[in-house]
Amino acid sequence: xxxxxxxxxxxxxxxxxxxxGQTAFAGEINVIMEEVPDYDIVAKLTExxxxxxxxxxxxxxxxxxxxxxxxxxxxSLAPSASYDVIIIDNPWTEEFANAGYLEPLDxxxxxxxxxxxxxxxxxxxxxxSVGGSIYGVPYYNYALGLIVRxxxxxxxxxxxxxxxxxxxxxxxxxxxDDFYGAAMQPQxxxxxxxxxxxxxxxxxxxxxxxxxxxxxxxxxxVTALEQYIETFNAAAPPNSANWGFDEALRAVSSGKAATMLxxxxxxxxxxxxxxxxGDLAGNFTLHEVPGGKAVLGLWSxxxxxxxxxxxxxxxxxxxxxSPEVAKRRVSMGGAPVRTSVLNxxxxxxxxxxxxxxxxxxxxxxxxxxxxxxxxxxxxxEIVGTELSAAVNGQKGVQEALDDAARGVERANR
Amino acid sequence: xxxxYKFILPLALLLSAxxxxxxxxxxxxxxxxxxxxxxDDVHFVGFENFVLIATDPSFLNAMGNTxxxxxxxxSLELVIGLSLALLLQKLNIxxxxxxxxxxxxxxVTPIAVGLMFRFLLNAELGVIPHYLSxxxxxxxxxxxxxxxxxxxxxxxxxWTPFMLLMFLAGLEALPKTPYExxxxxxxxxxxxxxxxxxxxxxxxxxxxxxxxxxxxxxxFEYVFAITRGGPGNSTETIMYYIYQTGFRFFxxxxxxAAAIMLITVILVLVVLLVKFSQAEEARK
Numbered sequence: 001x002x003x004x005x006x007x008x009x010x011x012x013x014x015x016x017x018x019x020x021g022q023t024a025f026a027g028e029i030n031v032i033m034e035e036v037p038d039y040d041i042v043a044k045l046t047e048x049x050x051x052x053x054x055x056x057x058x059x060x061x062x063x064x065x066x067x068x069x070x071x072x073x074x075x076s077l078a079p080s081a082s083y084d085v086i087i088i089d090n091p092w093t094e095e096f097a098n099a100g101y102l103e104p105l106d107x108x109x110x111x112x113x114x115x116x117x118x119x120x121x122x123x124x125x126x127x128x129s130v131g132g133s134i135y136g137v138p139y140y141n142y143a144l145g146l147i148v149r150x151x152x153x154x155x156x157x158x159x160x161x162x163x164x165x166x167x168x169x170x171x172x173x174x175x176x177d178d179f180y181g182a183a184m185q186p187q188x189x190x191x192x193x194x195x196x197x198x199x200x201x202x203x204x205x206x207x208x209x210x211x212x213x214x215x216x217x218x219x220x221x222v223t224a225l226e227q228y229i230e231t232f233n234a235a236a237p238p239n240s241a242n243w244g245f246d247e248a249l250r251a252v253s254s255g256k257a258a259t260m261l262x263x264x265x266x267x268x269x270x271x272x273x274x275x276x277x278g279d280l281a282g283n284f285t286l287h288e289v290p291g292g293k294a295v296l297g298l299w300s301x302x303x304x305x306x307x308x309x310x311x312x313x314x315x316x317x318x319x320x321x322s323p324e325v326a327k328r329r330v331s332m333g334g335a336p337v338r339t340s341v342l343n344x345x346x347x348x349x350x351x352x353x354x355x356x357x358x359x360x361x362x363x364x365x366x367x368x369x370x371x372x373x374x375x376x377x378x379x380x381e382i383v384g385t386e387l388s389a390a391v392n393g394q395k396g397v398q399e400a401l402d403d404a405a406r407g408v409e410r411a412n413r
Numbered sequence: 414x415x416x417x418y419k420f421i422l423p424l425a426l427l428l429s430a431x432x433x434x435x436x437x438x439x440x441x442x443x444x445x446x447x448x449x450x451x452x453d454d455v456h457f458v459g460f461e462n463f464v465l466i467a468t469d470p471s472f473l474n475a476m477g478n479t480x481x482x483x484x485x486x487x488s489l490e491l492v493i494g495l496s497l498a499l500l501l502q503k504l505n506i507x508x509x510x511x512x513x514x515x516x517x518x519x520x521v522t523p524i525a526v527g528l529m530f531r532f533l534l535n536a537e538l539g540v541i542p543h544y545l546s547x548x549x550x551x552x553x554x555x556x557x558x559x560x561x562x563x564x565x566x567x568x569x570x571x572w573t574p575f576m577l578l579m580f581l582a583g584l585e586a587l588p589k590t591p592y593e594x595x596x597x598x599x600x601x602x603x604x605x606x607x608x609x610x611x612x613x614x615x616x617x618x619x620x621x622x623x624x625x626x627x628x629x630x631x632x633f634e635y636v637f638a639i640t641r642g643g644p645g646n647s648t649e650t651i652m653y654y655i656y657q658t659g660f661r662f663f664x665x666x667x668x669x670a671a672a673i674m675l676i677t678v679i680l681v682l683v684v685l686l687v688k689f690s691q692a693e694e695a696r697k
Contacts, residue, residue: 377661
């Protein structure tokens, strides 16, 4: 045990030392990114930025999601930053802003001509606004939508469900011995919370009321969880209580399930010719989640407070998120965050077609982030653990939600 | 300074830097509110972190899971390792080859073992559920009932070879005369094993148990790679709990308090085990 405890500390120190060792030099900015398709597009576009700004070198450090949070932390704790530009997952925004890791961008935004900050979709831009200051500008959204096998719905003459009740009966009616109405993602933690919260919204629930009291165990939440479990038992594949994103996607793309609640940008990937769905490509459509209000995810660009190259960093961030480059990024397959881009017929044509962007605009109109506040990451884990326990029958619905409420209060004490 | 102290000075300095200082610092952390995202608000809180941890149902659950894991994994490894060692001791053909093959799992890094089994046992993709379903058996290896047991089995797969190695070395070092005497007296295999082999092997067994148990308490990789503590919190182990608290929620003070409580539990168990073994020794 002594060994592992010292290992914990040593890892922290080693990371800080490594971070200091990587500090960027003048004219050089280091950018931490998550390895996702949107990153490849950004990296490609950035070649143009460096060609136009030969005095600025942009170094990307792309990595899996799991590695990002502590890398950002160690960089921010070091005397000078190893990352000048970071991408911020929405649950981290307030936590990092409160900790003083992020540079307020208000003055930069005001001083940048033609940036058109108001053009960002309001529900997305709102996430990065903490205590009256702007700490990030939207990079890409991962709002949830309902993805369905349109061919099956057409063949059976089914309407796209718009309420949770419709959704429950539709997916139950589609389920047979070897085909399932819904590929669900009840995996402990983030995934189950992300999926279930759409059900919570559909029932008018929330994590906190307007006075900040925890209401995650109120009757709306109980109904939402009961409906979620009922749907899981009636329409999801057997032994899928641990499924996350990958497994659900695989079930839908291999033709084993008719619907899934998932990231809107999965639609183009499913419909891509010669892609993961094989012969089924072209049969998938995207709709608003049943109930209408969707869980919103957002990555935004931020500049670290301890960066020594803030001006160059903003030059890059404002360039990559500018209306003109944002349009090209989305045309190349990126996830949109600007209203002008969502409504641009040229983007529809070069991108994934009018229907996708219209559906997405509808989703973004009424959507809210998974969790907010300084402890969002922790709250998601606490609630997500209790939800998983209820789905697996280890706890009753009310008991699990009561425990979740207690955990949330405890974490926020 | 006397010459003898000068000789140990470099090592003492090295150990203070890499062992003593981190340990003392975690002791200090455990009594402070210390959040990495709120370093401007670090203050002494006395035993508050310990009280918080001890009254946290997740901590108690993680401690319970860890004890089940250690007990299950180590006892299975003991039985299987000892049986294999007894068999291999008699095996003369392909001696080195069979031993190297059996020791192989030990040399794979645990995180890779975790990832490997995650896919081998995956209900959708896994080769094991695939063949089991051909003979009509469906098992949800990572479902709420079996997940912890599956992790125990993975640990057994990886670490039984360690027990085997210890016991083979122990068996080969045993004197031959007692066995010859037993044969002359007409003792059967079971009597020989229970009255001669086992007692003479006792110290090796105790050492092997302690080493394996200490290691099993640290189980983290399988949990991280496969279940992340789920379903619910049925596979959350103490190391995973400490990792979450410290490195995901950045509550270093509470994480240090949890770590110190774990050290205490381990120390008590080790002392009990050693005392028990000494008492047995004295009884003879």
